[in-house]
Amino acid sequence: MPSINYARAAEVTDRLESRLVESIGVNRRTVLGGLGVAGSAAVGLGGSGATATSGHGEEDHGTFGAVDEYRDTDFDPHEFLSTFNTGRDGQDTVPQAVYDEDGRTVREFELVAVDTTITIAPGVEFSAWAYNGQVPGPTLRVEEGDLVRIEFTNAGEHAHTIHPHLKNTNPRMDGVPQTGPGVVSSGESFTYEWVAQPAGVHLYHCHSLPLKAHIHRGLYGTIVVDPDPERVAERPREYVNYHGPITDEFRARLVAEAESRNHQYPANDDVTELVVVMNGFDTDFDGENEVYAANTRAFAYGVGDTDGEGTWQPGETRRPIRIDRTDRQRVYLVNAVEFDPINSFHTHSQFFDYYDHGTTLLPTDATVDTVMQCQAQRGIVELDYADHDPGLYMFHAHQSEFVELGWMSFFEVV
Amino acid sequence: MADTDVEDGGEDHAAAATADRTTDGGVEPGEEPTRPLGLPQWVAALVPVVLLVAVLGLFLFASPLSGVQSGEPLPDVTVTHATMPSDDTVVLHVTNNGPESVTFSQVLVDEAYWEFRVEGAGGDRTLAPRQSARIVVPYHWTPGWDLHVDLLLADGTTVSHTIVAPQASPGMTATVLVTLALVGVFVGIIPVVLGMLWFPFIRSMSDRALHAMLLFAAGVLAFLAFDAAFEAFELADRIPGVYEGPLLVVLGVVGALLSVQAVSAWRERRVAAGDDRAAGGLWVAYLVALGIGLHNLAEGLAIGSSFALGRVSLGTFLVVGFMLHNVTEGPAVVAPVADGERPALRHFAALGLLAGAPVILGGWIGGVAFSPTLGALFLAVGVGAILQVDWELARLVRAADGRVASATNLLSFLVGFAVMYATGILVVV
Numbered sequence: 018m019p020s021i022n023y024a025r026a027a028e029v030t031d032r033l034e035s036r037l038v039e040s041i042g043v044n045r046r047t048v049l050g051g052l053g054v055a056g057s058a059a060v061g062l063g064g065s066g067a068t069a070t071s072g073h074g075e076e077d078h079g080t081f082g083a084v085d086e087y088r089d090t091d092f093d094p095h096e097f098l099s100t101f102n103t104g105r106d107g108q109d110t111v112p113q114a115v116y117d118e119d120g121r122t123v124r125e126f127e128l129v130a131v132d133t134t135i136t137i138a139p140g141v142e143f144s145a146w147a148y149n150g151q152v153p154g155p156t157l158r159v160e161e162g163d164l165v166r167i168e169f170t171n172a173g174e175h176a177h178t179i180h181p182h183l184k185n186t187n188p189r190m191d192g193v194p195q196t197g198p199g200v201v202s203s204g205e206s207f208t209y210e211w212v213a214q215p216a217g218v219h220l221y222h223c224h225s226l227p228l229k230a231h232i233h234r235g236l237y238g239t240i241v242v243d244p245d246p247e248r249v250a251e252r253p254r255e256y257v258n259y260h261g262p263i264t265d266e267f268r269a270r271l272v273a274e275a276e277s278r279n280h281q282y283p284a285n286d287d288v289t290e291l292v293v294v295m296n297g298f299d300t301d302f303d304g305e306n307e308v309y310a311a312n313t314r315a316f317a318y319g320v321g322d323t324d325g326e327g328t329w330q331p332g333e334t335r336r337p338i339r340i341d342r343t344d345r346q347r348v349y350l351v352n353a354v355e356f357d358p359i360n361s362f363h364t365h366s367q368f369f370d371y372y373d374h375g376t377t378l379l380p381t382d383a384t385v386d387t388v389m390q391c392q393a394q395r396g397i398v399e400l401d402y403a404d405h406d407p408g409l410y411m412f413h414a415h416q417s418e419f420v421e422l423g424w425m426s427f428f429e430v431v
Numbered sequence: 432m433a434d435t436d437v438e439d440g441g442e443d444h445a446a447a448a449t450a451d452r453t454t455d456g457g458v459e460p461g462e463e464p465t466r467p468l469g470l471p472q473w474v475a476a477l478v479p480v481v482l483l484v485a486v487l488g489l490f491l492f493a494s495p496l497s498g499v500q501s502g503e504p505l506p507d508v509t510v511t512h513a514t515m516p517s518d519d520t521v522v523l524h525v526t527n528n529g530p531e532s533v534t535f536s537q538v539l540v541d542e543a544y545w546e547f548r549v550e551g552a553g554g555d556r557t558l559a560p561r562q563s564a565r566i567v568v569p570y571h572w573t574p575g576w577d578l579h580v581d582l583l584l585a586d587g588t589t590v591s592h593t594i595v596a597p598q599a600s601p602g603m604t605a606t607v608l609v610t611l612a613l614v615g616v617f618v619g620i621i622p623v624v625l626g627m628l629w630f631p632f633i634r635s636m637s638d639r640a641l642h643a644m645l646l647f648a649a650g651v652l653a654f655l656a657f658d659a660a661f662e663a664f665e666l667a668d669r670i671p672g673v674y675e676g677p678l679l680v681v682l683g684v685v686g687a688l689l690s691v692q693a694v695s696a697w698r699e700r701r702v703a704a705g706d707d708r709a710a711g712g713l714w715v716a717y718l719v720a721l722g723i724g725l726h727n728l729a730e731g732l733a734i735g736s737s738f739a740l741g742r743v744s745l746g747t748f749l750v751v752g753f754m755l756h757n758v759t760e761g762p763a764v765v766a767p768v769a770d771g772e773r774p775a776l777r778h779f780a781a782l783g784l785l786a787g788a789p790v791i792l793g794g795w796i797g798g799v800a801f802s803p804t805l806g807a808l809f810l811a812v813g814v815g816a817i818l819q820v821d822w823e824l825a826r827l828v829r830a831a832d833g834r835v836a837s838a839t840n841l842l843s844f845l846v847g848f849a850v851m852y853a854t855g856i857l858v859v860v
Contacts, residue, residue, distance in 0.1 A: 083537055083544045138544070140536030140556075140585055300587025307539070307583060315544065421543030 085139035087334035094317040101158040138315040145235035153294040154238025176200035180224035216244035217375035233355035244275040315423025337427035346400040352390035363415040372397040509671040510592035526671035527558040539581040611794035618753035619790030626761015642833040643843035648763030650847020663810035669803040683811025691819040712767035720785040722820040725813035731793020736801035
C-alpha cells in the first residue's frame with residue numbers, strides 16, 4: 018500500500034505552484050499543465066513543452082463540484098467514518114462509561130444538544146442544532162441486550178428530545194413530547210434508558226416539533242447494535258428470514274457473521290467499517306436542500322481537483338475514502354435526509370449484499386448495486402473489492418440532483 | 432401663399448409676451464446685507480459645514496453608537512444581467528446592494544455545484560457594499576435551454592437568476608460596430624431626414640394647418656414620452672437596489688425637464704436683450720431635435736443591448752417598422768421653423784443629425800457597455816426633454832396668436848399619438 022501523506026503532498030504542490038506563478042507570471046491552469054508535464058518528464062514519459070501552454074482552455078467545459086477546500090476543521094468526515102463510541106472508548110467529546118448492573122452490561126453516554134454553526138460546503142455555513150456539537154451526532158456502538166443509558170442535557174435554546182429507533186418496551190423512554198418527560202426544555206436534563214434490541218444499525222433523533230426543523234437542523238445520529246453470537250447460536254431463526262431446517266453448518270455460518278459484526282470479537286478486525294449518514298441542508302428556507310452529502314460535508318469524499326480528463330488529485334479536506342482491497346468493507350448506511358421522500362446508495366463497478374435495517378444475518382438483497390431508503394431507513398452494505406484493480410470507484414446517491422449537490426463520493430481502492 | 436403679415440405679427444407678439452418674464456424679481460444687488468453677528472458673509476456660510484465635519488469626525492473616531500444594532504442586515508445582491516461570450520462560458524453581472532460585504536462561496540448551475548471565478552472583486556470572492564463584479568462560470572450551455580443559476584453565499588443565502596433561452600452574446604467587433612452604425616442610419620437618420628422633406632409642404636400650409644401640424648408633432652412626442660417612461664420604469668426593476676431605480680428615473684425626467692427649461696429661459700432673456708439669433712422657431716426646432724435625439728439614443732441603446740445580449744433579429748420587418756415609426760419625427764422637427772424665414776440648409780442637416788444620429792451612438796453604448804442603470808437613465812432624460820419640448824410647442828402656437836386647445840389642434844395631437852401607437856406595433860425589440 019503506497020503511503021502518501023495527502024496534506025504534505027497538497028502543501029508541496031501549492032508551494033511549487035505559487036513559486037511558478039510568481040516567477041513567470043502565468044495563470045494557474047498553465048502551471049498545473051506545466052507541473053503535469055514536468056512530472057511526466059521526471060518519470061521518463063517525455064512530453065512536449067508545448068502542451069503546457071496550449072492546454073484545453075478553448076474547449077473547457079468546466080467541471081461540476083464545489084470550489085475550494087474546507088477551512089473549518091472542527092469536524093472531519095474522514096475521521097467520522099470509523100469513529101465509534103462503545104462506552105469503553107470513543108471520542109473525547111462524548112463522556113462515556115461501561116459497567117455491570119444487575120448482571121447486565123450498561124453503556125452510558127452523555128449527550129448534549131447545542132446550537133452551533135457547521136460547515137456544509139466549502140465556505141458555506143449552516144446554523145445547526147447538534148448532539149455534542151457535531152452533525153451527524155456521535156455514533157454509539159453497543160451489543161445486543163445491553164442497557165443504553167443516555168444522560169441527556171439540553172444546552173440549546175429550543176426544547177429537544179432523543180427518540181431511539183430501537184425496540185423499546187417502556188413508553189416513558191420513547192423521547193416524544195406526548196409521553197414520559199416529554200420535551201426536555203432548555204437547560205434541563207433527562208436520563209434515557211433503552212435496551213439495545215434488535216441487533217442492527219439504528220437511528221436516534223430529536224422528536225420535538227416541528228419535526229422537520231429539528232431533524233433537518235442536525236439532531237440525528239447512528240446507534241449500531243452488534244449481534245450477540247451466543248444468542249445467535251441459541252435462537253438463529255430470529256436473525257434470518259428463512260424457514261428451512263437449521264443445520265449445524267448453517268448455524269455456524271450465522272454465528273460467524275455475527276462475530277464479524279461484533280466489535281468485541283477478533284473477526285471484526287478483518288472488516289473495514291464505515292458509517293455513512295446521508296443528509297441534506299436547506300440553507301435558504303425554501304423547503305429544498307441546497308446541499309446533499311454523505312456525512313454532512315458536500316463532496317468531502319470526492320477528489321480535490323480534476324481536469325475532467327481522467328487525472329485527479331486529492332485535496333487536503335476533499336479526498337476519496339481509502340480502502341484496502343484485501344479487507345471486507347461494511348457500510349452502516351442511514352438516511353436522515355429531510356424534504357425528499359427517498360435517498361439512495363449506488364456503487365460503481367460493484368455489486369453488494371444489503372441487509373435492510375441490519376437486523377438479519379443473511380442479506381435481504383443480494384448482488385445489487387443500488388438500494389433506496391426512505392427517511393430513517395437504514396441498512397448494512399457489505400462490499401468486496403478483492404478482485405478489482407486499484408483506483409477510483411465512485412459511489413453516490415442515484416438521484417442525479419443529489420449527486421450534483423454534493424452526495425458524490427469515491428473509494429480509492431489500494 | 433405665405434402670410435408675411437401674420438408672421439411678423441407673430442414675432443412681435445412672441446417678443447412682447449416674453450419681455451416681462453426675464454427677471455425673477457429678486458433683490459437688486461448693491462443693497463448691503465446686514466452682517467450676521469458682525470461676521471463676514473463667507474464665515475457665516477461655512478459655520479454649519481465646519482460643525483458637520485466635527486460631528487462626523489466624532490462619529491468616525493469615537494463611534495458612540497457602535498453598540499447599537501438590531502439584528503443583522505440581510506444580504507442584498509442583484510444579478511443585473513447575464514452575458515454568454517462563448518458557448519462554454521456564462522457570465523453573471525452582480526452588484527452587492529447591502530450594507531455588509533457578501534462572499535460567493537459556491538455557485539449552482541441547474542442545481543449542481545459548478546466551478547466558477549469572480550472577476551472584478553479584487554482577487555477574492557467577496558464583494559464590498561455597492562461593489563459590482565462578474566461571476567464567470569465555465570459551463571457548456573445549450574442555446575435556447577434556460578439556465579437556473581444560484582449563487583450560494585457564505586451564510587447559505589441563495590441568489591437566483593434564470594437565464595431565459597440563452598443565446599451567444601456576439602460581443603463588440605468592428606463588424607458589429609459597423610452593423611449597428613448601419614442600423615442606426617436606417618432606423619434613425621434616413622426616416623427623420625425623409626420626414627423633414629415635408630418642410631416645403633408644411634411651409635405652404637395656412638396658419639391653422641401649421642398649428643395643427645405643431646400639435647401633431649406634440650402628439651408624436653407625447654407618445655414617445657409615455658413609451659420611454661414605461662420602459663424606463665420597467666428597466667428600473669432590474670437596477671441594483673442601491674441605486675434606487677425608480678427615483679433615478681424620476682431624477683432623470685425632472686433633471687432633463689428643468690435643464691432644457693433653463694436653456695429655454697436663457698434664450699428668452701437673450702431675445703429680450705435684443706439678440707436676434709436667439710429669436711424664432713429655430714431654437715424650438717433644435718430643442719425638438721434634441722428631445723427626439725435623446726429618445727432615439729434610448730432606442731439605439733435598446734437595439735444595441737439586445738444585439739449584445741444575442742436577443743435581436745434585425746429583420747426587414749423590424750427595420751421597416753422603425754422607419755415608419757421614426758419618419759413622423761421629421762415633420763415634428765421642422766414644423767417650428769415653417770413660420771418665417773427659411774433657415775440655412777446647414778441647420779436642416781444639423782437638425783437631422785441631432786435627431787437621428789443618436790441611434791448609432793446609443794447602439795454602440797448599448798452594445799459595448801449595457802447596463803440597466805444607464806439604459807433607464809437615458810430613457811428618463813429623453814422623457815424630461817420631450818416634456819419640455821411639448822411645452823415649448825404649445826407656447827409657439829400661443830405666441831402666434833393660435834388657440835392651443837382648438838378642436839383641430841386637439842384632434843391633430845390625438846392623430847400624432849395614434850399614428851405613433853399604430854407604427855409602434857411594428858417595432859418590438
